[in-house]
Amino acid sequence: MGEVGLTWADSHDAAEIGYVFNPAYGGRGLATEAVSGVISAALGAWGFAQVSARTDVDNRTSRLLCERVGMTLTAHSLSTDGRNVEEVTYTTSDVR
Numbered sequence: 001m002g003e004v005g006l007t008w009a010d011s012h013d014a015a016e017i018g019y020v021f022n023p024a025y026g027g028r029g030l031a032t033e034a035v036s037g038v039i040s041a042a043l044g045a046w047g048f049a050q051v052s053a054r055t056d057v058d059n060r061t062s063r064l065l066c067e068r069v070g071m072t073l074t075a076h077s078l079s080t081d082g083r084n085v086e087e088v089t090y091t092t093s094d095v096r
């Protein structure tokens, strides 16, 4: 149905989360539940102090997902992957 991945970010106690779900299973809260669960584990059992997510500024469903799981908009930046599009970063350090 989908995947949620966690990678180390800039420092040893910061993680970046990424996710992609099959649209056939969208709109039911499955991505919300999966992302929320991985954030809880990352900030709890796995010992990270902070989890962030980066997404294109016009990726509405992804931005809504970040907000739904309680992340806060913390930065605007230009993508570093050569596409030259604006990205936003959402961050959380709270276990919900």
Ligand SMILES: CC(C)(COP(=O)(O)OP(=O)(O)OC[C@H]1O[C@@H](n2cnc3c(N)ncnc32)[C@H](O)[C@@H]1OP(=O)(O)O)[C@@H](O)C(=O)NCCC(=O)NCCS
Pocket (backbone or CB within 6 Å): 017, 018, 019, 020, 021, 022, 025, 026, 027, 028, 029, 030, 031, 032, 033, 054, 055, 056, 059, 061, 062, 064, 065
């Ligand atoms: C980002 C992505 C995972 C979001 O998928 P999604 O289907 O919106 O997420 P969910 O399955 O959590 O569904 C949320 C919707 O279900 C609704 N919903 C229904 N039951 C729900 C429940 N029990 N809990 C939460 N939401 C529920 C929500 O209200 C929301 O609908 P709305 O947007 O109309 O308000 C998906 O669009 C995707 O894979 N995009 C491509 C990959 C991508 O862009 N990744 C991010 C780049 S890093």
